[in-house]
Amino acid sequence: MAKASEVVAKIEKAQEARRKRAVLRESHITMSHGSGGKATHNLIDAVFAQALSNPYLDRMEDSAVMSWDASSKVALTTDTYVVSPVTFPGGDIGSLAVHGTINDLAMAGAMALGLSVGFILEEGFPIEDLRHIVTSMAEASARAHVPIVTGDTKVVPRGKGDGIYINTAGIGRLLPGASLGYDKIRVGDKVIVSGDLGDHGIAVMLARESLDIDADVKSDSAPLHEIVYDLITQLGPAIHCLKDPTRGGVATTLNELTQSSRLAIGLQERAIPIKDVVKGTCELLGLDPLTIANEGKLIAIVDAQVADEALAIIRSHEQGYHAQIIGEVLPEPEGMVFMHTDIGGMRVLDMLVGDPLPRIC
């Protein structure tokens, strides 16, 4: 066991660092600004948040929820995909873009009504490759019953792109019982993760030719709206917050939750589901699996009283059969995420710093 005094010292040091307001020191964009972690947050704070401020954007959720009329609410979200390589075990940039936007809407408690797609194609990109990607989008869209309703295609000269980039935006309709948000999180809530972590990031990384590691890992890219539908319709407002831990992984997502809610989260390492092959690859490369991107997983913060029921609902879905309760919400230390490790220690989990795996989505 870690000594109490050591734990307190660790946390105080981390909190002290946090109190120094994030400053954008760089004068030019670096790859880290696209990591989804700390540098991305700093860029958003320093350049986007103030200039574009309005009540919708200020919430800093993945989807904006706007009141349509007295009885219905509409959610809007967007994501651009620049993943390299464009095809990887378990998916490709096309299905990834469809699933990603369906999931961003689902995390707001909204069922996707339709998607838009914007292509940036590089001069010289093989049309046969484009066909494969479009077919993959069509299949993902059909399987999820969410149509692609409008689109746009731009072409950039050779050397000004990388084959294909895809933006998907989507609109969704809020489920009537949904009452989700950072501000709904309460002390005592349970933290559930819907399955094994880190598969997507590791699968994409291993698909890069430069790495000579032989491991069988598939991306978890998948739509999560059916899990969300069941959670919200069966447990309604007892589901307090939903997030998909994509870029920056679970560590970044949980830190966003604690910093926005001004609460803390304590995790049990032994409860966190990670495949041995992912753990092993991460050890080999010096990566923390909790900072690796997932594309078919959600984190649910739920009222403790319904935690077992929520877990059962998630496990009843193919995408959620490895779901686990991995921790709980605590009153303090404010803003912090920490983990009781298997060897009896305590570790402060921070957001992703730097970008060990660029262009993962």
Add this chain to the structure above:
Amino acid sequence: MAKASEVVAKIEKAQEARRKRAVLRESHITMSHGSGGKATHNLIDAVFAQALSNPYLDRMEDSAVMSWDASSKVALTTDTYVVSPVTFPGGDIGSLAVHGTINDLAMAGAMALGLSVGFILEEGFPIEDLRHIVTSMAEASARAHVPIVTGDTKVVPRGKGDGIYINTAGIGRLLPGASLGYDKIRVGDKVIVSGDLGDHGIAVMLARESLDIDADVKSDSAPLHEIVYDLITQLGPAIHCLKDPTRGGVATTLNELTQSSRLAIGLQERAIPIKDVVKGTCELLGLDPLTIANEGKLIAIVDAQVADEALAIIRSHEQGYHAQIIGEVLPEPEGMVFMHTDIGGMRVLDMLVGDPLPRIC
């Protein structure tokens, strides 16, 4: 005057060419596939339309209109901006992206409720330049009273982008009186254009350093939703179709109208408003101003009985004071657009072929 037999021969030749179903002959993406003209249409037909087919997408309008509930309809649209250079007289990529998406919604008769923005930043892009562009988006968004409600930022390595690309998507609410579409166009309808043509494309082209032409042309980039609001609320279903002639210019847009409606459009060249400096620059470079992009103009196809009233409404707006009735809808020759020229001849106007001005938006 052109001889009747010559005119008939011209039209028959063009119709014959049209009947040959568009085939995608290229195996790789070329700059022409991004022109918005014929090559773009061929790519859409051959790769996107069939694979992604659904009743919304099949309409091939700039916005998809979906039924939200019995009483309200929601429009979704998307556009990616890859304009080079990113700043030009009259605007920049930021304001262009905001105006463009507001306008795509307006052309469906929808008032924008909120926009999403997706950035692709190239490693090394100056953060000061990003600040300028974001400020310009914020100003355009504030002036139009349309908030940017959600966003996403990706970074690509040096040499895999071109500084900055921006996607904007938007949702809008259909105006109750709007009844617009290719299928609403009727023989006898008047064709109105809201002002001088070709300003945007020529302004961007002249901003490129490689050209040493000194001409004072500003982009017309501007939001058009207030003009549309007045047209629809005052004239309702007498407004049959609205289009903004962006990539591919008026020639491409009118051909889309005639091919979809299976009617014809006859124009009077002398009525078409084009600034002398734009005309002159086009002559110098061998370009047709009717194929040049506009970013603050609309084409309205309106019932002949309200044409003068519609013209007066458009002219009452700053963006529309040079509006003109430039032609009318005819029963045949099916699918064709032609123009009675100033010198007494007749010219068949086709969609843009090739891409004389790549990356104009």
